[in-house]
Amino acid sequence: MNKLDVTEAIFIIKNEKSLKWQEIADGIGKSVVWTTSACLGMNSFPEAEADKIISYLGLPLESKQALMEFPIKEWDKAIPQDPLVYRLYEVVGVYGDTLKEVIQEKFGDGIMSAIDFSMEVDKEENPKGDRVILTLNGKFLPYATW
Amino acid sequence: MNKLDVTEAIFIIKNEKSLKWQEIADGIGKSVVWTTSACLGMNSFPEAEADKIISYLGLPLESKQALMEFPIKEWDKAIPQDPLVYRLYEVVGVYGDTLKEVIQEKFGDGIMSAIDFSMEVDKEENPKGDRVILTLNGKFLPYATW
Amino acid sequence: MNKLDVTEAIFIIKNEKSLKWQEIADGIGKSVVWTTSACLGMNSFPEAEADKIISYLGLPLESKQALMEFPIKEWDKAIPQDPLVYRLYEVVGVYGDTLKEVIQEKFGDGIMSAIDFSMEVDKEENPKGDRVILTLNGKFLPYATW
Amino acid sequence: MNKLDVTEAIFIIKNEKSLKWQEIADGIGKSVVWTTSACLGMNSFPEAEADKIISYLGLPLESKQALMEFPIKEWDKAIPQDPLVYRLYEVVGVYGDTLKEVIQEKFGDGIMSAIDFSMEVDKEENPKGDRVILTLNGKFLPYATW
Amino acid sequence: MNKLDVTEAIFIIKNEKSLKWQEIADGIGKSVVWTTSACLGMNSFPEAEADKIISYLGLPLESKQALMEFPIKEWDKAIPQDPLVYRLYEVVGVYGDTLKEVIQEKFGDGIMSAIDFSMEVDKEENPKGDRVILTLNGKFLPYATW
């Protein structure tokens, strides 16, 4: 089994058992965003979480190696097209220079890490229409001089 | 004066007076992300804020029309290269499908608006290295059927 | 069955029964543009419409999950080539700035939503050659300030 | 004067006199979409309309040749980025195949012309948020056989 | 059978019977360019021609629906590479602005239709090397004003 096979197996079980990503995440004790990304093959499971998800979902034991494999993180569309994903790309395009100004004003010359990084999705109920609250949390890395 | 001229004028004054974006934002009573984006020409000032920033920074009166003009929101690099901005693009690429799964599980078929939208940058002090907290807040828009 | 399988199944039945999209749309009580897009897998069926189209066309019951699945909306050619679709792209290219001027003059700074959105195709008979009347109807979304 | 110079001259006068595109269109007796596109240099003025707009706006006489010149219709961004224009591109991407199915079902094998073509923008007031109504009207051109 | 299957079937029969495109075109009473393009799946057969080519080549009856299907006209290489096709692309690149000047001088502001259009290939014998004579014949479409 490779990572793709495991992802397909997870989707089949998830549909059959009508599970939500939130439930799977709770089942292994991790957050829903990280758990989903790892199930989609974009993050590697540490051994403990690999064991838990095999047990929780009833995955075959030979999926353990693929779950723990370090993924190649690539995406199909250099410019995304699905409207939900495109809107995030648009935010990066429209506000990229702004974020550079504001982050570097607060922290100095450097970047927000996308590796030492986590992310959450929350729902804010609102009579005019519910709101998606997306929180990115990344370590600030200052540029080295040498 | 066009929007580009006004942006340059703001940078010159900001440097001369050693102002921070946060101070300018406080001076006009708006958040620092929105204020910076509007000063960079990626958002339009409502009339009240245009008056306030002209007064706060001492901009020429003829900049008012340009400040209030509706901007063309375009960016140079379809795939950004500056490391700070690229990391955000990478997050969209790596986690795009994950966010689609998680948001649509919580909200149904639809998207997070990038128009009815706001964003904040916060600093979380941490002995292992401070962390950037970036919060996106967008209205959920369900797809229409007809 | 995934969305692609269901689309193929619909095409086979449509050909066998010599059905038109208009008849399928009438059969489920929705408009022809929306119905066609949902059958092509670019929109998700609400449960009631999924039940109706299964019944109307005689689709297998296991297609229901795929019909209701939230689609990934992507397209093959970033610049379309089929002449019918290219002409629409050309209209966007030639008239894009014009529409920005006219819509924002009428509504203020904001956009026409492509999510809270519907579209109709009509035929206007004309002795010099019939005309295609394409009507897009989208909610105006004003840009937020914060 | 070339077309670009005339467009700039029109913007200056329009701003000085606080004119709307609608008023300029009414002043020359054409629709607002066509008038705006011709002022932006994407359509050529017939002689009568060139005379009228020179007189209505007080443009210099030497602008007449440029107003009547046949434009080169090109656009900067093969994939548009401004959110208002991108949403239209997204509609073409998401609904392109649908429109091909529906138009060709109604009309036969052919296309909607983007040349023998007109377009209107209307505002539909709505308590949940006003709506943009965009109507495209193009001659159907059947493919030749020979 | 889809259009691609029919094209393959035509090639097999054409090779087995050592037929030329010219003979197939004569067999159905259409020109060789149009007939070849329709056999390659880039044009749709009207019913009479579909019947004739099925009879002339001995195609299976179930190919009729695919022959009459309206094609999606797409091509693989946005910039063609095969030398014969590239030379045509080069002519469009080198002489595009020239043709715009000359056609619009003769006809006014508008275009040559690629839909209400036909094309012929002739051979001119010449002792210095035979010459290819390629004739494009398209309806002139003047731009609308409204």
Next chain:
Amino acid sequence: MNKLDVTEAIFIIKNEKSLKWQEIADGIGKSVVWTTSACLGMNSFPEAEADKIISYLGLPLESKQALMEFPIKEWDKAIPQDPLVYRLYEVVGVYGDTLKEVIQEKFGDGIMSAIDFSMEVDKEENPKGDRVILTLNGKFLPYATW
């Protein structure tokens, strides 16, 4: 003066004297397509024609070197956007494989030269709408074997 300067000078004189490309071509005894392409800087004038056009239009003598210079034949848009030029590109895309089949059936393995090449534009009057007749005439070049 470089080729671009000469092209601009020709346009100014052409406009002042209200000359047509056809008249300039007749004035130097060459065809209108070639003459226009050479005036636009996409072909080099042989010495005799350089002398004639200088005399016919009253160009400065120092333009002779630029008129005779061998041009760099390049174009801006790899995929053209102006509708008149795009339609020609579309013809190459839609009919490229067809032309390869038909030309090679008539001539053998080889190409139509775009160098030993000429082109004409004619107008065919037609009550349903005049037609553009575009004739390309290129030497057939068979592939070498060695």
Next chain:
Amino acid sequence: MNKLDVTEAIFIIKNEKSLKWQEIADGIGKSVVWTTSACLGMNSFPEAEADKIISYLGLPLESKQALMEFPIKEWDKAIPQDPLVYRLYEVVGVYGDTLKEVIQEKFGDGIMSAIDFSMEVDKEENPKGDRVILTLNGKFLPYATW
């Protein structure tokens, strides 16, 4: 069998018999570059050479039609990546303008044909490292005027 099948068959036989391209070329009495390109499917075999290679290699008789078929000359990577091929592309990039200057100084306005063309690869032994001698030989084609 199509051209791709024949190429694969040739590779299998070449490996089994430990033949070199030079030997195959000698076996059919053509040069090694042309023979290799024809075996890779980038040139068509004249009938005599098709017969010879079938006999020399022991190819199946049904490969004759594919060997003689006129190829579609296309390549995968618009910008090549394999280091050997990239170096040739780099030479074209770095020395393209130089070659234009030098060839047109020697020959007048025109090009070197890539169709009436041959190429050889030689090895020059050299104590500091052997050298590859690549010789391109193409007919000069002067631009037509008309």
Next chain:
Amino acid sequence: MNKLDVTEAIFIIKNEKSLKWQEIADGIGKSVVWTTSACLGMNSFPEAEADKIISYLGLPLESKQALMEFPIKEWDKAIPQDPLVYRLYEVVGVYGDTLKEVIQEKFGDGIMSAIDFSMEVDKEENPKGDRVILTLNGKFLPYATW
């Protein structure tokens, strides 16, 4: 003066004195291809040649530094368009895999250097049309193992 300024100065003097590249090359005792490429700014002059060309052409002394500067070797069009240069690119595309097979058969696994490299252009007179003989001469570099 930078490299671009020097190139322009060389062109002006070359035109005024009606010099050929071959004469300039002879004047400094180098080949015409290398001399032209260095004059176009794609190679650096060693000090002796810089002195000679300054003296031969009468260039200003301050051009010496720019002549000797190490160039940035870049080109505008990733896919060249000028027909003379495109034909060379086409040769690389069509024969790239062939050259890889033939060179590696003669030399082993490695490449032809584009750095330890020279090139010549010769004219072969031929009653059917003169021929361009282009000779590339590059050191073979075997891949290292370690």
Next chain:
Amino acid sequence: MNKLDVTEAIFIIKNEKSLKWQEIADGIGKSVVWTTSACLGMNSFPEAEADKIISYLGLPLESKQALMEFPIKEWDKAIPQDPLVYRLYEVVGVYGDTLKEVIQEKFGDGIMSAIDFSMEVDKEENPKGDRVILTLNGKFLPYATW
């Protein structure tokens, strides 16, 4: 077996035997970077190393030809996306001009070979976080003049 088959076979054995690349490299007496690249099919095994790896891993004998085959060195993503590889691309982008200045200051006009080249990866333990030490070692190739 082709190179891809052999790579897959190596991965299967490596996983079954829980071998590290370092162990395989030690097993054949080559460095870990070169061994891994050759196992991934990006370098060719000399005969001795082919024999050793077949014996060390227990590969089938028929893999020898594929192991020794000269590879086509191509990669999927012209701009890499996997974060580990992208960071290296970013280093080339950010520091490319710097490296050109520094290398050419130390060595003269020329390049670092990517063919006569080796590379090592080392781990430097560090209490603040271990460091990756990547060492590239390439022969300096001076540009030829001729």
Next chain:
Amino acid sequence: MNKLDVTEAIFIIKNEKSLKWQEIADGIGKSVVWTTSACLGMNSFPEAEADKIISYLGLPLESKQALMEFPIKEWDKAIPQDPLVYRLYEVVGVYGDTLKEVIQEKFGDGIMSAIDFSMEVDKEENPKGDRVILTLNGKFLPYATW
């Protein structure tokens, strides 16, 4: 003065004084790679180094702000063309997957930082041709789970 102005001023002084990058680096007590990158505008000078370089080179005092400004790190050619830089890009392409395997085998799932990063260039004298030794030193960042 902006960063570009300062870079130009540094080049002028460097040329006038015939300084090497190594000397400038020694003059401010930093490494030559970092110093060159900061002078080229790809890194920001800390205040102490800004003061030192102003004093060492005799830069105008108003350059201090630009020297300390946080740069936008962007590059012109997504795929570099200058041969020295391209070879580095080629190394990333050819060895990217290899480096991923080897680094992650030594360190676990994560990346080498391009921010907490330094680089050195050394010259290794060698009778067969000197060698460039390029050493990259980046902190290993393990992927977070959450």
